[in-house]
Amino acid sequence: MPNQPVIDVNAPVGDNVAKTTCYMCACRCGIDVHLRDGKVRYIEGNRDHPVNQGVLCGKGSAGIMQHYSPARLRAPMKRVGPRGSGEFEEISWEEALSLATGWLGDVRKADPKRLAFFTGRDQSQSLTGLWAMQYGTPNFAAHGGFCSVNMAAGGLYTFGGAFWEFGDPDWELTKYFMLFGVAEDHASNPIKIGIGHLKGRGAKVVSVNPVRTGYNAVADEWVGIRPGTDGLFVGALIHELFRNQKIDLDYLVRYTNAPWLVIQDPGAADDGLFARGEDGEPIVFDKATGDFGSSMDVGTTPALTGVRKLADGRTARPVFELMAERFLSDEYSPEAVSSQTGVDAEQTRRIAAELAEVAFEQEVVLDQPWTDWAGRRHEKMIGRPVSMHAMRGVSAHSNGFQTCRMIHILQILLGSIDCPGGFRYKPPYPKQAPPWLLPHGALEDIRPDEPLGGPHLGFPLGPQHLLLDGDRPSRIDKGFTWDAPMSSHGLMHMVINNAAKKDPYGIEVLFMYMANMAWNSSMNVPGTLNNLTAKDDDGRYVIPKIIYSDAYYSEMVPYADLILPDTTYLERWDCISLLDRPISTAEMAADSIRHPVVKPDRDVRGFQEVLIDLGARLSLPAFTNEDGSPKYAGGYPDYMVNHERKPGIGPLAGWRGADGSKTGQGAPNPKQLERYIENGAFFAHELKPEQAYFKHANRDYLDWAVAMGFRMEPRPTIFQLYCEPVQAFRLAAEGHGLRQPPETHRERIRKHFDPLPFWYPPFEESMVKEGAYPLHAITQRPMHMYHSWGSQNAWLRQITTANRLYIHRSLGAKIGVVDDDWVWLRSHQGRVKCQVRLMDGVNPDTVWTWNAIGKRRGAWGLSDDSPESNQGFLLNHLISELLPEGGGGYRYSNSDPITGQAAWFDLRVAIEKADGIAETEPLFEATETGGLPPSPTELSYGAEFKGDRR
Amino acid sequence: MTSLPESTEKKLGLVIDLDICVGCQACATSCKEWNTGGYSAPLSDHDPYGADPFGAWLNRVHSYEVGEGRGSKTVHFPRSCLHCEEPDCVTVCPTGASYKRVEDGIVLVNPDICIGCKLCSWACPYGAREYDVDDGVMKKCTLCVDRIYNETIPEEDRLPACVRACPTGARAFGDLGDPQSAVSKAVADRGGYGLLEEFGYKPVNRYLPPRTANSNTASTSVVAKSAEAIPKPDGSAIERLFAWADQALSR
Amino acid sequence: MHPAYSVILFTTASGAGYGLMFWLCLGHALGLVPNSASMLFVSMALALLLITIGLISSTLHLGRPERAIGAFSQWRSSWLSREGVAAVATYIPSGLLALIWLLGMETSWTVPLAVLAAAGAVVTVYCTGMIYASLRTIRQWYLGLVPMVYLSLAAATGALLLGFVMAVFGYVPSWVAALTLVTLAASAALKVHYWNVIDADPGKYTAEMATGLGSPGQVRQLDPPHTQANFVMREMGYAVARKHAEKLRQAVLFALFAGPAVMMLIVLFFGWAAAFFYLLAIGMTAFGVLIERWLFFAEADHVVTLYYGASRA
Ligand SMILES: Nc1nc2c(c(=O)[nH]1)N[C@H]1C(S)=C(S)[C@@H](COP(=O)(O)OP(=O)(O)OC[C@H]3O[C@@H](n4cnc5c(=O)[nH]c(N)nc54)[C@H](O)[C@@H]3O)O[C@H]1N2
Ligand SMILES: Nc1nc2c(c(=O)[nH]1)N[C@H]1C(S)=C(S)[C@@H](COP(=O)(O)OP(=O)(O)OC[C@H]3O[C@@H](n4cnc5c(=O)[nH]c(N)nc54)[C@H](O)[C@@H]3O)O[C@H]1N2
Ligand code: SF4
C-alpha cells in the first residue's frame, strides 16, 4: 500500500501459554495465561473449558492487575501495634508457623471449641472442613451463611438441588426464563453465555428485580418488585396456575410428594407429619384399589385430593390439597398482593398465563428414550420449556427460605425440573431431598486432642439433630440451635459478635481465611471493629488471638495478630473438587485445578499448603503418618492426588486408578496432576444423552451417580412440596418432644416453620417504627468487581472508583436532589452520607448501591485521598447484625429464622438531603499499611512488550 | 497519507448487539489487557492507585436510560472507534500518523510518528481517541490488527480481543463491506445502525438496537394466545381444581 | 473544550506577533512607517519573539515535541500542518528583514520581503483560525467567522503593539491609533456577532442521535464508563456556566474594546504620553484577548459530550 507503514501483525503473543483456572471470582473459568519473559502478557478464556467456553468476564480480563497488585502481602507478619493500627513486623514462615502451632496446639489440648475457624470466599471447603473436623472444633463454616444458604437449603430440602451454582436453566431449550433477584451470581460467565443464547433465540426473559441494570436491563419484561415480597408475587402466580388448572398433574404424581398423606390431628405430636406405612414409607391413597399404598410403589394410582380416614381413625389429606388450599386462598390472589409487591394484578395474571402457555402448549419433545428409576422405559423426553433462576434478591431476606421453596414449587407445578427446557441439575446434584448428611459437633462430641465425629454442616430433620446441650449451643455462631435450626452453612456473620460477647462462650483463637470481616462482609462495621478490639478487665483482648490468611492488604489484615500471606491465583495449586462446590454443567461432571504458572517473587505460601503443614505440626490424624511424620510431605499437590475421603474417592475425580483409566472412584494416580495440566487444568465427564434429563428419577443417571460416589443408592429424589422436617421443628414449638425451644422462641418457630411455603414480611420491616424508615435499601454486585478485591486493581477501579446511591427520579424530586448531591441515609442502626444518582429503572420505594466499593483508608494499596474511601460508602454501616429488641427482650440475629441466612436486603432506611463538606461519613481513620511500599503513581504495564512492533 | 483512500478493499468493523449487552465490561478490560502489551503498548494509567486515576482505554462501556416509566429501558452501550469511512480524525492529522488502511479500512495511529497534538481527538465526534499522557501519543482501537491477521495465533482466535472475550456474544467482527458476511446479514436482519450518521463520517461499526419488549417470537405468540385464555376469578376455583385433579393418574 | 493554557498563549501571542508583523511590513511597504532601522528591527524582533514564544508554547502542548518536525508533512489535508508550514515560511522573509534591519543594511529587497512577510502573517493566522473552524465536532468553532475573529484580533493587538513601539521610539502617527481603534472596533463587532451566532444555535445533534436510542424517548446518562473523568471528558467535556460566561463576555468587551478605545482616543486627540497609554491599552487588551480565547474554548461544546450526559451539542 503506498505510504502506509508496514506493521508487524505477527508478533507472537507470548513465549509460553499456561492453562489454569481463573480466580478473579468464584466462577472458576478456564484461562489461557500467555506469558512473556516470565511476566503475564495476556489472559484469555479457554475455549475447551466447560464453565466459560472461551469467553472471559470483565474481572478475569483484568487479572494482570490483580496479580501485580501493590496491595499484595509480602511475608508473614506479626502485629506490633495495637489491634487495628496496622503496625506489623515481617517474620519468617518458621516463626509464623510455630507461633500458630503453639496457639492452636494449646487450645486443642484444652478445649478444641475455643478455636473458631471460618473461611470466606473459600473454594477448598473439603480441605478446610476436613482440617477443622480433624482439629476437633465444632466451629467451622464458610461464607454460605451470609451468602446463600436460603437458596442452598431451600432447594436441597425441596428437590435435592439448588439455584446458586448447583443447577442451571436449560439454556439451549428454554423458551421462557424468569430471573429473580440476580445481578451477577456465582455462575458469572455461564449466566452471561446463557442469557446471550436465550436472547439470540428469541426466548422470553422476565426479570423480577427492584433494579433494572445488567441482566435485568436486557430482559424482555421487567417486574420492578418491592424488595422482600417475591413470595407474594410467586404465590400469586401459583394461585393463578391452580385457578386455571395449569399444572402438570402427571409430573406431580410421578416425582413429588403431592399425593402423600399428611396427618390432620391438631394438638397431636405427629400432626402435620406424613402418614407412614409399616415400612416407614409415607403412604398415598390408591384410587385403583381404594386402599392405602406405599408412596414408593409405582403400581398405585395415587389420589391428589380427598380427606382419608387412616387405620387409627384419624384423618389425613394429600399434600396437594393442602397446598391448593393455601395458594388458592384470596391472600394470594394477584389483586390482594399487588399493593404489597407493587406489581399490578394484570401483569401477574398475564405472566402466569404465559408460563402456562409455554409449559403446556409449547412443550419440547426429544426423541430420546430413557428409563426411570422403577425400570420403565419412556420413548421420549418431554419438556416444559420454562425455567427459573434466583439468587440473593430472594436469599438475602429473612423470608428467603420460604420464598425460595415457593419458586421451586412453581417450577415443579409446571413440571419443569430437569426436563428439556426446564431447570437442570448439575452433577453431583440431585442429592436426596434433603441430602442424607447430618450436622456434627454436639458438645459431647468435642474432646481434647480428638477429631470430631463427622462433618460440621448438614441437614437436620428435626430437633433431635440440633447441636444443643440443653439450651447451650455447641457452636459459637449458634448454628443448629433454635435461633436457626436448619442453618446448613453456619452463621459466619455472628461469629465475631458472639465471640466478643462470650455468648454462648468465649474463644481463644479466631482463625479466618479469605474473609474481609472487618469491612464488607460484616454487618454493623463499627460494632464489629469494636468487637475485634474489645478488651477484658485484665486488658487482654476478648478475642485473644486472631490468625488470618489473606493475599492482599485488606481491611481485615490490621485486625489480626498473625498474618499468613497467601499467593495470588496464578502462583498456587488449588483443587476445585466434586466434594465441594464443583464446576459441573448440566451435561457433565467436571472438576479442575489451579497450578502455579508464575513463580512468587515474595515470601508467600498457598494457604492450603500452610494448612496441611499446620495439620502435620498439630499431629492431626488425617495429616500425619503413624510415625508422626507429615502425611503429605509434598504439600497440597500431594494431598490433591493422594488423599482419599473414602477408599477410591479423592479430591479429584479425573484420571484415577494407578494408570489413570478410572473416573470418579479409583486408586490414587501419581500422574493425575500432569493429566489435568495436559487437559487444560480440568476434567470433564460428559453424561450420556439418556442420562441427561430427569436425573432425579433416571435409572441410568442414578446408577452412574452411585458409581461415582455421589449417591449412596439409586433411589429417586422425590420433590418435597411439603417439607416434613420443618413441621418437626414446629411441633416442638407446639410443645411436643423432648427438645423444645425456649419460651422466647416458641412463637417465632410456630409461625415461620410452615411445611408449606408462605410469605411473611421481612423482620426488620415489621419491627422498625412504622413510617420511620420508609425505603428499602439494597446492594448489587457490579459485574466488574469481586467484593472488595476489585478496588486494588488499577484497571477495574477506574470503572467504579466510588459508588453512588441510586434513587428513583420521583424520590429525587421529592427530597430536592439532583445527580451527585449528597444525602444522609439513616437506618435504626446508624447513618451514612453518600452521593445520589437518579434513575428511572428502580422500584420507587427502593434505593440501592454497588456492593463493597467503599473502602477504608489504609487498605488495598490505595492513597488516603482515594475516592473509594472519601466518596464511596458501605451500606454495611447501616445493617445491624441483630434485629431490634422484640417481645421477650431477645435480640435475634438479623437472619432468616429457619436457615440463619443473613438478611442483608431487609434493610429499611430514611433519606434526606445533606449539606456540608462533600465527603462520606462515617470516615474511619486510616490504618498503617504494615510496611508495604507505597503504590506507584504511574503504570505503563506492557511497555516492556513493545519491542516487536515492527 | 492523511488523505483518505478513495475506497478500501474491505470495511472491517464491529457489530454490537445492544439487545444482549449486559454491561459487564469484559470488552473494555480485555481490550485494555490485549492492547497494553500489543501494537499500542503501553496503555498507561495515571495515578492508578490515587485520588484521580485515569488511563488510556480504547473501549468504554456507557449506560443510559431511555424513555419514561413503563416504556423506559436501561441500555448498556459499549463504544470504541467506529473506523469511519470519511473521518476528519485522519485528515486533520499534521504528521500523517493517523491513517486509514486501504486494505481493510482500519483507522490506525502510527505511534512512532504521532506528536501527540490531540487534534484528531478533537475531530472525532465519538470520543474514540485516547491520548496516552505518559506515552505522549494518541491511541485508539486498532481493531486488534495485531490479532486478526496474526499467524502465530490459532485461526479461530484471530478476532479482536473484545469480541473473543464478550461473554454474552453481543459483539461480532467482520467485513461490513461484504453484504454476504455474517455481520452484514445480522445488520440487515435487525435494522443495525451507525452512530450519529447525521454527522457524515460514515461510521463502519454497527449497533443492533434493543428489541422492543415482547417483539420476539416466543413471547408474542405467548401473549397473544394466553391473554384471552385468562379466565375470570370465580369462587368455585377450588372445587373445580379438585374435580380436575381427581382424574385417575397412574404413576 | 478544555482551555489549555499553552494553546491560549500560543494563539494570542502569535496572533499579536503576526498582527504586528503585518502592520509593520505593510506600513514599511507603503512607506508609512519611518525608516528607522532600530525601530524597524525592534518591532520585527518583538513580533518574532511573540510568534516564537507562541510556537514554543504550542510545542510544549505536544506529547512528543521532539517529533514536531513531522507536523509539516500533511499540508495537503491538515490545517495544523498548513499553519506550521506557513509559520515556518513566514520566518524566512521576516527573519531576513530582521537581519537586514539589525545590520542597518540599505536594500530595496525590504519591500518585497515585507510584502511576503505580511502575506505570510495573514496566511498563518488564517490557518490557525481554520484549525478550529474546520472541526465539525464543535459547532461554536465550525464557522466561517472564526478565522475572521482570529484575523481581526491579530490585527488589533498587532496594531496596538506597533503603536507602542513607535511611540517608544518617539513616533506617534495618528493613523496607527486610528487603525487600532478601527481594528478593535471591528474585532469587538465580530466577536459580538459571533456570540449572537453561537447563542442562537442550540446545536443540531442530540443524545438520541448519538446513541441511536431515541425511539422510546429521551436518552439520559445513567453511568459514565469511568467514575473519574477520562481523557475525553478532561479534554472535551469542559463547560463553563452560562452566568459565568456572560460576565466574562462583558469583561472581554471592556478590556478588549472599551478600555483600549478610550486610550486610543486620548492618544489620538490629546497626544499625551502615548507610550504609556499604548502600554496601558496593551495590558488591557492582553487581558481581554486571553479571556476571549479562554472563552473560545470553554464555551465550545464538543459533540462527544452527547455520550457523556449532554442532551444537545
Ligand atoms: N451490604 C452487603 N454486604 C454484603 C453482601 C451484600 O450483598 N450486601 N454480600 C455478602 C456476601 S453474599 C458475601 S459472600 C460477603 C463476601 O465478603 P468477603 O468474604 O469478605 O469477600 P471479599 O471482600 O472478597 O473478601 C475476601 C478476602 O479475601 C482476600 N483474598 C482475595 N484473594 C485471596 C487469596 O487468593 N487468598 C487469600 N487467602 N485471600 C484472598 C481478599 O483480599 C479479602 O480480604 O459479603 C457479604 N456482604
Ligand atoms: N462480579 C461479581 N460476581 C460475584 C460476586 C461479586 O462480588 N462480584 N460475588 C459472588 C457472591 S459471594 C455471591 S453470593 C453472588 C451473588 O450474586 P447475586 O445473587 O447476583 O447477588 P447480588 O448482586 O447481591 O444481587 C442481588 C439482586 O437482587 C436484587 N434484589 C434485592 N432484593 C430483592 C428482592 O426482594 N426481590 C428480588 N426479586 N430481587 C431483589 C438486587 O437488585 C440485585 O439485582 O455473586 C457472586 N458473584
Ligand atoms: S467469571 Fe470469575 S472465574 Fe470466570 S473469568 Fe470472570 S472472574 Fe474469572
Ligand code: SF4
Ligand atoms: S463484553 Fe459484551 S456484554 Fe459485556 S459490556 Fe462488552 S459488549 Fe456488553
Ligand code: SF4
Ligand atoms: S470513530 Fe473517531 S477515531 Fe474512529 S474513525 Fe471515526 S472519527 Fe476517527
Ligand code: SF4
Ligand atoms: S495526536 Fe497524533 S495522530 Fe492525532 S493528529 Fe496529532 S499527530 Fe496525528
Ligand code: SF4
Ligand atoms: S477491536 Fe481490539 S482495540 Fe478495538 S475495542 Fe476491540 S479489543 Fe479494543
Ligand SMILES: [Mo]
Ligand atoms: Mo456470597
